Amino acid sequence: MLITPDIELRRAEAADAQALVDAVIRNKDHMRATEPYRAPDYYTAKAQEERITSANGVVWLLFEGERVVGRVELSGIVRGPLCGGSVGYWVDGDYRGRGLIPAAVEEVAREARDELGLHRLEAGTLVDNTASQRVLAKCGFERFGLAPGFLHIDGAWRDHILFQRLLHDDPPPHIPK
Numbered sequence: 001m002l003i004t005p006d007i008e009l010r011r012a013e014a015a016d017a018q019a020l021v022d023a024v025i026r027n028k029d030h031m032r033a034t035e036p037y038r039a040p041d042y043y044t045a046k047a048q049e050e051r052i053t054s055a056n057g058v059v060w061l062l063f064e065g066e067r068v069v070g071r072v073e074l075s076g077i078v079r080g081p082l083c084g085g086s087v088g089y090w091v092d093g094d095y096r097g098r099g100l101i102p103a104a105v106e107e108v109a110r111e112a113r114d115e116l117g118l119h120r121l122e123a124g125t126l127v128d129n130t131a132s133q134r135v136l137a138k139c140g141f142e143r144f145g146l147a148p149g150f151l152h153i154d155g156a157w158r159d160h161i162l163f164q165r166l167l168h169d170d171p172p173p174h175i176p177k
C-alpha cells in the first residue's frame, strides 16, 4: 500500500532482513532513548529475519524504493477472549514529522481487524515521548493507565503511559454463533 507517492507499506518478508538491518544500524542513535537494550547480534540479518518470521507477531516495513525507512510491529498476539496485540513503531530519523507512522498504524489497525481478526491493540510510550503519544492520539488510541517501571529502556526501568484502541465489538471467533 502506498502511504505517500514515494513511500510504500508492506508486510515484511524474510528477504527484507538485510535492508532492515541497514535501517536499524543507520538509526541506532536515533532509537537509543526509546528502545530496550539491543545485543550486538540484533544488528544481523539472521536476528532480523527471526523477528520478521516470528509466530506471534507481524512486521510491516515502510520502503522508499529498496530502502527501509520505518517499521510497525504487532507483537504478543493472543487469541481467545483477549484477541489482541501490542503495537510498536519507529521511523528513520530523516523522515520524522511527515505523518508516515500515523498513516502506517492506521493501515495496520485495518489489517489487524479485517485480516487478523483482532479486537484490541495496545501501545505504551515513555512518559516524555510526546511524538509517540501524538501518533496514538491521531490513530484513535485512548490512554487507559500509567504503568510504573513497565519496561527496561536506555539503562533503567521506565514508567510508561498505556493506550488502547478497540477495533470492533464482535465476539471472538471461537464462540459459537
Ligand SMILES: CC(C)(COP(=O)(O)OP(=O)(O)OC[C@H]1O[C@@H](n2cnc3c(N)ncnc32)[C@H](O)[C@@H]1OP(=O)(O)O)[C@@H](O)C(=O)NCCC(=O)NCCS
Pocket (backbone or CB within 6 Å): 030, 031, 034, 088, 089, 090, 091, 092, 095, 096, 097, 098, 099, 100, 101, 102, 124, 125, 126, 129, 130, 131, 132, 134, 135
Ligand atoms: C514517534 C515517531 C514514530 C513518530 O513518527 P512520525 O511519522 O514522525 O509521526 P508524525 O509525523 O505524526 O509526528 C508525530 C509528532 O512528532 C513530533 N515531530 C514532528 N516533526 C518532528 C521532527 N522533525 N523531529 C522530532 N519530532 C517531530 C511532533 O510532535 C508530531 O506531532 P504533531 O504532528 O502533532 O506536531 C518517531 O518520532 C520515532 O520514530 N521516534 C523514535 C522511536 C519511537 O519513539 N517509537 C515509539 C516508541 S513508543
